Amino acid sequence: MQSRAVRWLTLALEDLHDIATYLAGKDLEAGKQVAQCLWNAGQSLASLSSRGRAGRVAGTRELVLTDFPYFIAYRVVKSEVQLLRVLHTARRYPQ
Numbered sequence: 001m002q003s004r005a006v007r008w009l010t011l012a013l014e015d016l017h018d019i020a021t022y023l024a025g026k027d028l029e030a031g032k033q034v035a036q037c038l039w040n041a042g043q044s045l046a047s048l049s050s051r052g053r054a055g056r057v058a059g060t061r062e063l064v065l066t067d068f069p070y071f072i073a074y075r076v077v078k079s080e081v082q083l084l085r086v087l088h089t090a091r092r093y094p095q
Contacts, residue, residue: 003046004076005079005081006043006046006081007080007082008042009083009084012083015085015086016039016086019031019088020032020035023035037067038065038072042074042086045083051063052072052074055073057073060074061076070086071087073085
């Protein structure tokens with residue numbers, strides 16, 4: 001099993017921040033917990049980069065979280081996993 005570097009791209013980090021901020025406005029502890037779970041899921045792709053499903057955009061993959069209604073869009077480029085977006089499953093997929 002090959003370990004890869006995980007890189008959170010700007011939009012993915014912004015998504016993570018926005019999710020945490022939104023949820024913290026309703027329940028601070030829940031916002032922290034969900035953000036930590038999303039972070040951990042993204043980081044887990046370092047050793048399991050192929051576990052996500054084929055993405056809607058060519059060359060990407062999507063890691064769907066089972067405990068929360070979010071997925072992480074990512075791509076694998078050489079020895080790096082690039083996290084592109086963190087999106088709610090009910091949200092319209094961006095262009």
